[in-house]
Amino acid sequence: MPTTPALRTLAxxxxxxxxDHLFWTADPSETLSESLRRTGQxxxxxxxxxxxxxxxxxxxxxxxxLRALGRPVLVLMVDAPADxxxxxxxxxxxxxxxxxxxxxxxxxxxxxxxxxxxxxxxxILPRLGVRPGSKDARLLDAWLDLPEPxxxxxxxxxxxxxxxxxxxxxxxxxxEAAAPLFASLGxxxxxxxxxxxxxxxAGKMTGKPLADLLAESGMADVPALxxxxxxxxxxxxxxxxxxxxxxxxxxxxxxxxTARELSAGTAWRVVQPNxxxxxxxxxxxxxxxxxxxxxxxxxxxxxxxxxxxxKLWNMGGRRD
Amino acid sequence: xxxxAQLPRHLRRIGRVFVDESMLDSPLARRVRDRLxxxxxxxxPWIAVPEGQDRVExxxxxxxxxxxxxxxxxxxxxxxxxxxxxxxxYRIIHIGENCPMACSxxxxxxxxxxxxxxxxxxxxxxFRELAEGFGADRTSRFRVGTGEFTDSLxxxxxxxxxxDLVGFLADYDNVxxxxxxxxxxxxxxxxxxRTDRVLPAWSLNAPAINQGQEFDVSTLEERLTAARTCxxxxxxxxxxxxxxxxxxxxxxxxxxIIDRIFDYVRPxxxxxxxxxxxxxxxxxTPIIADNFPDAAYxxxxxxxxxxxxxxxxxxxRLEQFSFMVERLRRHGxxxxxxxxxxxxxxxxxxxxxxxxxxxxxxxRLMDRAFGN
Numbered sequence: 157m158p159t160t161p162a163l164r165t166l167a168x169x170x171x172x173x174x175x176d177h178l179f180w181t182a183d184p185s186e187t188l189s190e191s192l193r194r195t196g197q198x199x200x201x202x203x204x205x206x207x208x209x210x211x212x213x214x215x216x217x218x219x220x221x222l223r224a225l226g227r228p229v230l231v232l233m234v235d236a237p238a239d240x241x242x243x244x245x246x247x248x249x250x251x252x253x254x255x256x257x258x259x260x261x262x263x264x265x266x267x268x269x270x271x272x273x274x275x276x277x278x279x280i281l282p283r284l285g286v287r288p289g290s291k292d293a294r295l296l297d298a299w300l301d302l303p304e305p306x307x308x309x310x311x312x313x314x315x316x317x318x319x320x321x322x323x324x325x326x327x328x329x330x331x332e333a334a335a336p337l338f339a340s341l342g343x344x345x346x347x348x349x350x351x352x353x354x355x356x357x358a359g360k361m362t363g364k365p366l367a368d369l370l371a372e373s374g375m376a377d378v379p380a381l382x383x384x385x386x387x388x389x390x391x392x393x394x395x396x397x398x399x400x401x402x403x404x405x406x407x408x409x410x411x412x413x414t415a416r417e418l419s420a421g422t423a424w425r426v427v428q429p430n431x432x433x434x435x436x437x438x439x440x441x442x443x444x445x446x447x448x449x450x451x452x453x454x455x456x457x458x459x460x461x462x463x464x465x466x467k468l469w470n471m472g473g474r475r476d
Numbered sequence: 477x478x479x480x481a482q483l484p485r486h487l488r489r490i491g492r493v494f495v496d497e498s499m500l501d502s503p504l505a506r507r508v509r510d511r512l513x514x515x516x517x518x519x520x521p522w523i524a525v526p527e528g529q530d531r532v533e534x535x536x537x538x539x540x541x542x543x544x545x546x547x548x549x550x551x552x553x554x555x556x557x558x559x560x561x562x563x564x565x566y567r568i569i570h571i572g573e574n575c576p577m578a579c580s581x582x583x584x585x586x587x588x589x590x591x592x593x594x595x596x597x598x599x600x601x602x603f604r605e606l607a608e609g610f611g612a613d614r615t616s617r618f619r620v621g622t623g624e625f626t627d628s629l630x631x632x633x634x635x636x637x638x639x640d641l642v643g644f645l646a647d648y649d650n651v652x653x654x655x656x657x658x659x660x661x662x663x664x665x666x667x668x669x670r671t672d673r674v675l676p677a678w679s680l681n682a683p684a685i686n687q688g689q690e691f692d693v694s695t696l697e698e699r700l701t702a703a704r705t706c707x708x709x710x711x712x713x714x715x716x717x718x719x720x721x722x723x724x725x726x727x728x729x730x731x732x733i734i735d736r737i738f739d740y741v742r743p744x745x746x747x748x749x750x751x752x753x754x755x756x757x758x759x760x761t762p763i764i765a766d767n768f769p770d771a772a773y774x775x776x777x778x779x780x781x782x783x784x785x786x787x788x789x790x791x792x793r794l795e796q797f798s799f800m801v802e803r804l805r806r807h808g809x810x811x812x813x814x815x816x817x818x819x820x821x822x823x824x825x826x827x828x829x830x831x832x833x834x835x836x837x838x839x840r841l842m843d844r845a846f847g848n
Contacts, residue, residue: 361775363724401777404789431779432790434821472790473825 565838682729
């Protein structure tokens with residue numbers, strides 16, 4: 157990137173600050189403003205001459221802070237006639253900033269119209285700390301084509317980067333239907349990906365639009381129930397799983413109910429070990445003392461006398 | 477009337493032939509060269525592969541390559557069944573790898589992620605090994621097939637491999653050979669001296685699956701017509717419903733094909749018939765999703781089976797199996813029916829008995845193959 161190392165001082169209001177290449181804009185922190193007030197400007201901002209006056213290339217927070225302090229701005233005039241040059245200089249000037257997924261995506265979204273996908277991967281990803289061909293590279297690539305509000309949700313930490321591939325596979329109308337589930341809830345990586353994957357797969361399996369699945373399953377009503385975010389997400393994940401695996405979920409619910417009746421009042425755990433691929437049940441208990449062991453044996457004796465075992469063992473078989 | 481210059485549809489994407497240097501003058505290589513001459517593929521490049529080179533590559537995106545290779549491994553193998561489910565005990569004669577057809581559900585997509593159709597050209601070594609295996613004790617019976625890592629008849633037009641095998645096995649009346657395919661090529665028939673030692677076999681599926689998930693294959697009608705031709709010539713045939721797929725309309729689809737079978741062959745002309753629900757290694761699912769985006773059946777309720785493969789939830793399998801077995805029984809099918817890789821529970825639920833009740837599946841099928 158050729159630059160013209162010309163230092164100048166300009167009035168802050170002379171410099172335009174609106175270019176798209178400023179893709180990580182943030183207001184100046186108090187620390188920065190205080191430092192500039194006390195010590196003054198120690199590093200110039202980067203400015204280019206567009207023929208229409210000076211335009212900021214990098215250093216927006218410093219510029220805004222100096223403008224607020226009413227001080228002139230030390231600028232380094234750079235040779236960056238094209239937006240691509242300006243973007244690369246902005247990246248270089250911000251190389252020390254800690255990056256998150258949303259910042260990486262914002263940078264890629266700026267460069268995407270200016271480079272082909274191969275050049276984007278080879279030239280830009282490494283500058284963002286991402287290895288071309290890596291899983292993160294694939295995910296970011298998937299995110300590039302996702303419209304708002306999804307990049308906004310990513311920036312706000314409401315949807316994980318890992319959801320990019322499944323979001324990209326959803327039809328636009330299905331993505332739109334799913335968006336309200338992310339409007340106010342901050343989804344973890346596993347829950348967010350599971351939720352979307354199950355909904356996508358259920359849509360494929362049933363041939364139904366996602367909006368219909370959300371309505372039929374009751375998921376569409378969950379945000380309005382007034383639950384805590386944690387409870388709301390747990391409910392949504394459970395309903396999405398039921399929607400994706402209706403027969404398995406029904407079997408599991410029936411098994412758990414019967415198992416609860418059989419083991420009520422004991423420390424025994426009764427579980428189905430293999431997704432009903434075979435009949436039977438697995439019983440486990442943890443004991444630490446002879447007394448606990450004796451109690452476990454008595455409990456097991458009492459459990460064995462209860463009705464319900466045949467039903468439990470045969471779940472997953474043919475139902476006429 | 478088919479054009480003799482035109483290869484069958486499923487072979488038309490072959491754009492080059494690789495041959496191990498040591499196999500350049502093999503009878504098989506000469507035959508392939510002869511059979512390509514005079515066809516639209518007469519001028520495709522032949523490339524000698526030097527010893528030590530372990531990779532060949534196709535050129536175009538859709539191009540397939542035929543690779544006539546000197547195979548150094550075992551030709552006679554056991555079917556890779558697992559202990560968790562009842563395996564039919566079939567032995568594999570390994571004649572090559574990969575398939576020119578494209579079925580969305582095919583496991584070969586995960587096994588062989590290239591478009592190279594390998595054929596073991598060192599047939600002398602294969603026949604030597606088979607002679608040792610089958611000739612050591614002529615009272616030991618073998619039920620063998622070639623359709624595990626490839627389709628038994630897909631390359632027959634070019635290689636004549638099955639015909640060679642049928643001719644070779646004529647000397648071994650302790651061996652029954654099953655030729656399992658999704659295409660029709662009956663050029664091996666006149667090499668058979670005993671019609672009771674060759675079992676031509678075709679996979680069948682619901683018409684919607686045949687039309688939507690199987691590409692470059694023969695139609696169901698063509699397969700059933702071929703089965704009838706074989707049956708009329710005195711062969712007993714095998715038919716396989718594998719994979720059975722759970723899709724909207726599966727009842728009507730499988731009912732239709734089951735009923736259609738008996739317009740072509742009678743139950744006594746069927747040596748055996750397998751039923752196997754779609755199952756796959758977990759890594760196959762994303763491959764299917766990529767290669768066949770419309771294959772919605774992969775999003776059904778699959779759970780990890782006892783062998784680690786993804787399997788349809790047992791009650792759903794039972795529902796399909798029960799429906800099909802009941803319908804097949806109404807047509808007179810009985811002891812011919814068996815499950816491919818299913819559990820004792822499933823056998824008992826559907827048939828009312830399990831392989832251990834009749835001495836084991838391998839024995840049952842061996843008896844049926846030999847007509848006992």
